[in-house]
Amino acid sequence: RYVRQLQRLQLLFSPTAADARGARQFVEEAALDFAQRHPDVVLYVSPCAGRAPRLLAEYLNGTVREELIASKTSEEIVQLATKLAGQSGLDIIRIRKPFHTDNPSIQGQWHPLTNKPSALTVRGPRLQPQ
Amino acid sequence: VAKTSLTSPPWPEAKLPDPVEEAKYHAEVVQKVNKMIATGQYGRLFAVVHFASKQWKITSEDLIMMDNVLEAECGDRIRMEKVLLVGADDFTLIGRPLLGKNLVRVEATVIEKTESWPKINMRFRKKHNYQRKKIITNPQTVLRINTIEIFPCLS
DSSP states (O other): OOOOSEEEEEEEEOSSOSTTHHHHHIIIIIHHHHHHHOTTSEEEEEEOTTSOOEEEEEETTSOEEEEEOTTOOHHHHHHHHHHHHHOOSSOOOOOSOSEEOSOOOSSOOOOTTTTSOOTTTOOSSOOOOO | OOOOTTSSOSSOOOOOOOHHHHHHHHHHHHHHHHHHHHHTOOOOOEEEEEETTEEEEEETTEEEEESSOOSSOTTOEEEEOOEEEEEOSSOEEEOSSOOOTTTEEEEEEEEEEEEOOOEEEEEEETTTTEEEEEEEOOEEEEEEEEEEEEOSOOO
């Protein structure tokens, strides 16, 4: 059971600006393929003039990531979009441990008294091994 | 010959058990463990797996992060070979160095493929007007271990 963490991708671009050429090519050619390859991501395409072209990604935990796609070729935009589709909405900060367990010890956590004879059998000063 | 302080080693001499008896004991223990596995008397299993040039101690439902790119897409189920050790509450199976593939089965799914946080790589030499700054983001993959299963085919 795998649930993709990307909710929707909003593509804002203007039909006239020169730096939105890659975005326009992406919308013409590769947007349908991308949508078919990722059927659980909703892709909104909204042309609006007078704004820098950007790609808005919303995730299931509410984080929104904005990426500028001005002066990028359509292949780069495809790669960016697949990368965003594979991410989850957690913040990209330094993570301290590359693993996370809920049950770290199964056979009992080690403490300095494991594998030692109990105090009832040992009495008096410590016996030296012969 | 006279006995000096160096004739015998300082540690107590260990007597090895009879090989026939030992073989019988081993067979008994193996049968017991097999029966336990077949009836399913173990609780939670943990395994030590060699993956991405590192050894991880994993249980079911836990997360692992690699600093590289796997060729599997998000949501693919992966079976991990190269299992070194499998343990439960009462017994452990130790491989030399690997355990057989018909004994253990470790399954994982690829959850996420992101990049790391932006690391700064700066080179600076004083009095020479030399400095270079580069921002590095490594691709990372996050796996979730689904199940660890063992099958009763010891010998």
